[in-house]
Amino acid sequence: MAEFNANLRGVGSVSVIDVKGYLDAHTAPELENVFNRLVDLKQYQVVVNFDDLKYISSAGLGVFMAYVETMRENQGDIKFSNMKENVYNIFDLLGFPILYEFFKEENEAVKKFSDPAKS
Amino acid sequence: MKFSGIRGLENAIMLSIVLFLFNLIFPIHDAFLLSLIHEGIVFLTIFFLYNYLQQSLSRRLDTPLSLVLNVGILGSLLFFVLSIANSTYEADSSGKIPLNFFNSLLFVLISFLFIASIVYIFTSLRELFFLRQKKDPSVYFNTMLVFFTLSFFSNILILADSELDYPFSAFYVVSIVLICLNSIRVAWIAFLTKKQKYYLLGLSIVLSIVYGLAYSLAFDSEVSSQLIKVFSPGLRAVFSLVMIYGSIYFGVVFFVTLFHLPTAEVFDRKVQEVASMMDITKLITQVFDFKELADTITSMTTQACNSDSAWLVTNTKNGIELNSVHKIGYVDANDISSRMLGSGNASFENIEVINYESLFRDKKFVENVFHSVAVAPLTMHGKINGYLFTARTKGNSFDAEDRKSLQAFAYYAAVALDNAILIKKSIEKERLEKEFDVARDIQRKILPSVVPSSHQIAVSALFVPAFEVGGDYYDFFELDDENLGFVVADVSGKGISAAFIMAEVKGIFESLSKIIQRPAELLDKVNGVLKGNIEKKNFVTAVYGIINRKTGILNMSRAGHTPSLLCSKGTVTRLQPSGIGLGLDFTNNFSKSIKELEVQLNDDDIIVCYSDGIPEAKNSLGEDFGYEKFEKIISENCSKNLDEISNLVMKELSLFSKDYPQHDDITLVMFRWKQKQ
Numbered sequence: 188m189a190e191f192n193a194n195l196r197g198v199g200s201v202s203v204i205d206v207k208g209y210l211d212a213h214t215a216p217e218l219e220n221v222f223n224r225l226v227d228l229k230q231y232q233v234v235v236n237f238d239d240l241k242y243i244s245s246a247g248l249g250v251f252m253a254y255v256e257t258m259r260e261n262q263g264d265i266k267f268s269n270m271k272e273n274v275y276n277i278f279d280l281l282g283f284p285i286l287y288e289f290f291k292e293e294n295e296a297v298k299k300f301s302d303p304a305k306s
Numbered sequence: 307m308k309f310s311g312i313r314g315l316e317n318a319i320m321l322s323i324v325l326f327l328f329n330l331i332f333p334i335h336d337a338f339l340l341s342l343i344h345e346g347i348v349f350l351t352i353f354f355l356y357n358y359l360q361q362s363l364s365r366r367l368d369t370p371l372s373l374v375l376n377v378g379i380l381g382s383l384l385f386f387v388l389s390i391a392n393s394t395y396e397a398d399s400s401g402k403i404p405l406n407f408f409n410s411l412l413f414v415l416i417s418f419l420f421i422a423s424i425v426y427i428f429t430s431l432r433e434l435f436f437l438r439q440k441k442d443p444s445v446y447f448n449t450m451l452v453f454f455t456l457s458f459f460s461n462i463l464i465l466a467d468s469e470l471d472y473p474f475s476a477f478y479v480v481s482i483v484l485i486c487l488n489s490i491r492v493a494w495i496a497f498l499t500k501k502q503k504y505y506l507l508g509l510s511i512v513l514s515i516v517y518g519l520a521y522s523l524a525f526d527s528e529v530s531s532q533l534i535k536v537f538s539p540g541l542r543a544v545f546s547l548v549m550i551y552g553s554i555y556f557g558v559v560f561f562v563t564l565f566h567l568p569t570a571e572v573f574d575r576k577v578q579e580v581a582s583m584m585d586i587t588k589l590i591t592q593v594f595d596f597k598e599l600a601d602t603i604t605s606m607t608t609q610a611c612n613s614d615s616a617w618l619v620t621n622t623k624n625g626i627e628l629n630s631v632h633k634i635g636y637v638d639a640n641d642i643s644s645r646m647l648g649s650g651n652a653s654f655e656n657i658e659v660i661n662y663e664s665l666f667r668d669k670k671f672v673e674n675v676f677h678s679v680a681v682a683p684l685t686m687h688g689k690i691n692g693y694l695f696t697a698r699t700k701g702n703s704f705d706a707e708d709r710k711s712l713q714a715f716a717y718y719a720a721v722a723l724d725n726a727i728l729i730k731k732s733i734e735k736e737r738l739e740k741e742f743d744v745a746r747d748i749q750r751k752i753l754p755s756v757v758p759s760s761h762q763i764a765v766s767a768l769f770v771p772a773f774e775v776g777g778d779y780y781d782f783f784e785l786d787d788e789n790l791g792f793v794v795a796d797v798s799g800k801g802i803s804a805a806f807i808m809a810e811v812k813g814i815f816e817s818l819s820k821i822i823q824r825p826a827e828l829l830d831k832v833n834g835v836l837k838g839n840i841e842k843k844n845f846v847t848a849v850y851g852i853i854n855r856k857t858g859i860l861n862m863s864r865a866g867h868t869p870s871l872l873c874s875k876g877t878v879t880r881l882q883p884s885g886i887g888l889g890l891d892f893t894n895n896f897s898k899s900i901k902e903l904e905v906q907l908n909d910d911d912i913i914v915c916y917s918d919g920i921p922e923a924k925n926s927l928g929e930d931f932g933y934e935k936f937e938k939i940i941s942e943n944c945s946k947n948l949d950e951i952s953n954l955v956m957k958e959l960s961l962f963s964k965d966y967p968q969h970d971d972i973t974l975v976m977f978r979w980k981q982k983q
Contacts, residue, residue, distance in 0.1 A: 212800055241928070245798035245918075249843030252890060256842065273930070281847065281866035282886025285899050 190214075193221045201297045202230045207239035210247035218247070222254045231263025234296040238269040243277055255287070264288070266296040314358030321351040322418065329414045329537075338466050345462050348538045349455075352425055359429040370437055370494050371502055371509075374559075377430045378513045380423045381552060385520040387416065392523065417537040424548045431548075431555060437494040450484040454547055457481050458540035465539060474543070481547050489555045492562045499577070500570035503563050510559040517552035524549065575610070579711055582606045586718045596726035600630035603694070603719045608632055610711040611680070611704065613696040618719060619643050620684070620692035634697070643695060646681060654693065657682045657709045657716075680704040682716035686724045694719055745775040745805045752812050758782045762855040762982060763790060766948035768956070768974040770919075776971030777804030777846075778917045779812055783819040788856050791819050794915040794975050795848035796867065798887075803844070810839060811846055825850045825863035826902040829885065833865070837892040845889040849915055858907040858979045863900055866890065868921065871914040871940055872905060878941040881905065881913075909981040912948070914940055919972035923959050926966045931959060948976045
């Protein structure tokens with residue numbers, strides 16, 4: 188079965204999740220666990236780094252939808268970075284760019300949290 | 307000595323008759339030759355009878371005690387007959403018994419009785435000799451047989467010359483020595499139960515004495531001595547040897563049994579343990595109900611460990627669960643287990659025996675006050691799944707043997723538990739698969755069974771479900787004479803939840819399509835209805851369109867769905883008005899994002915709507931089928947019949963995916979508009 192890995196690290200006050208491999212209905216619970224941990228820790232500013240993600244299914248997209256509300260209610264957000272074109276197309280088709288912020292580089296996304304006025 | 311015993315009985319009977327007639331014709335055979343012939347016949351009779359009995363008795367090897375009892379009865383009978391004979395003939399005894407016809411006949415009959423009895427006794431002793439012998443000891447026994455025969459025949463020599471008694475004495479003494487040697491083979495006693503051993507103890511001492519008395523009676527008393535001697539001196543020799551054998555053998559049996567008595571109980575327990583282990587092994591493979599097995603295990607544990615109570619607990623998510631109790635109340639067992647195991651933190655990786663008072667020093671809160679409690683873990687694949695407890699109210703603590711049995715039962719319980727869990731899982735899986743079948747059925751029924759083809763619009767719809775229930779949905783709505791509405795949607799995720807949402811979505815589209823004529827407005831309303839009726843992580847992508855049959859104008863909106871395709875004269879264009887997926891956002895972002903697209907169709911133009919199951923179909927390398935490949939098939943086959951096109955798409959898809967299983971539903975809906983001529 189396809190492999191998936193979600194690694195959590197902190198960059199300043201922002202939490203960065205590195206996702207890797209295939210994110211689908213079978214591996215989505217792993218990512219959910221990471222988000223649950225963040226909610227428990229009251230870490231609401233999240234950047235998801237898609238550099239190593241090969242594939243995402245609709246169930247994988249559902250994970251972000253499930254948590255974005257909680258993050259935003261607590262003055263946080265989920266931002267996406269380093270997305271490959273094929274993965275971005277799936278987000279794009281669904282209209283995610285209207286609802287979420289996408290960045291080319293991770294540090295841009297992190298910076299956005301500390302200085303929301305810019306850009 | 308093995309001779310064909312098939313005709314043993316016939317031969318023995320025939321020789322008996324010969325012997326009988328011989329005795330009738332020659333009641334007194336003083337002549338040496340006659341005596342010799344007579345002895346020969348007697349010997350052959352004995353030999354054939356022995357051969358026959360040897361065969362028939364060997365079938366009764368499982369019941370040595372009944373064999374002993376038979377030997378005892380026959381021995382007593384002989385003793386009785388000898389005593390009667392003694393007292394009857396003593397009266398007129400003047401040294402010799404008067405020989406008349408009646409007496410001779412009686413003698414012969416008594417002699418027959420003797421022959422039959424001693425052969426039976428001897429054969430029985432032989433069976434006991436061979437019983438439970440691992441190595442073949444027949445050479446010892448056969449040597450003894452040879453000396454018995456030699457004694458038999460050497461005794462005749464005395465008739466010829468009374469000086470010639472030394473060969474007989476020699477053979478006789480050697481025979482007795484061999485008897486002593488052979489009498490120590492009594493291994494079978496060890497395998498008797500305690501009760502049987504007590505029984506044998508009494509029986510053997512009585513038999514030893516009876517045989518001893520019978521021997522002395524046959525020799526000391528003049529009457530009985532003559533009785534047999536006159537008939538056959540050889541028989542007398544053999545008779546005395548067998549009596550000695552019996553006496554010595556049962557003497558040995560008595561003492562051996564006596565020494566075996568202290569260990570009888572241990573032996574019994576071991577035998578019982580082995581038996582119950584075999585029972586359990588059989589049960590494990592036959593009984594699927596763990597509760598039933600647990601009951602058997604606890605009851606067997608009390609027996610094998612000689613304890614007063616036993617109970618079995620298994621670890622569950624919410625702590626421990628009591629599965630079976632034996633001779634203890636549920637509440638007490640629960641109390642003791644939870645005290646010993648704590649709140650699930652404490653664990654016993656090995657067998658442990660706990661002094662009850664140290665455990666419950668504070669108060670005696672249970673009715674059964676135990677002296678000691680032993681606990682063994684049910685370990686399977688290195689994981690502890692539960693515990694088997696056993697307890698004694700008094701007496702000694704559990705010794706090494708008890709622990710071994712407890713461990714064995716705990717092991718069996720672990721295997722049974724593992725089995726039961728596996729079976730439960732497989733039943734659960736089967737049940738789920740059945741439910742999936744039902745869900746797949748429902749999904750099929752929700753989809754339209756016929757397509758609304760007409761002269762102006764040809765319609766083709768293809769739906770190929772994946773193994774798991776998916777959430778693809780398409781439908782057609784006859785809005786009025788001119789307008790045909792259609793929807794192609796895909797619910798995120800798979801399984802039962804997706805199927806439920808799909809059914810919900812169908813209901814919403816069916817009712818709203820009748821009221822709202824604008825596709826963008828309709829999708830916006832659908833999104834509004836979904837709010838609160840759908841989980842946060844679920845969403846639905848959809849494309850909704852209306853084709854006017856008369857004018858060929860298509861109005862469509864897209865909510866996050868794969869772009870529809872317009873194929874006009876071999877050129878494919880993506881119809882991708884903006885719009886986010888349904889259920890993604892419930893603010894005005896949705897209505898802001900959703901746009902409507904109007905397209906004027908030309909004659910023979912094709913509109914293609916599909917689910918992401920087509921472009922995202924995978925091959926074994928993990929590559930996508932892709933949009934380009936799909937669009938190429940459409941553009942190259944634009945002029946073909948719609949059904950032909952969908953067959954081609956499916957063919958290309960299966961060629962691409964080959965052995966890789968289809969992981970998402972595939973939906974392909976196509977329309978072709980024809981201008982009215």
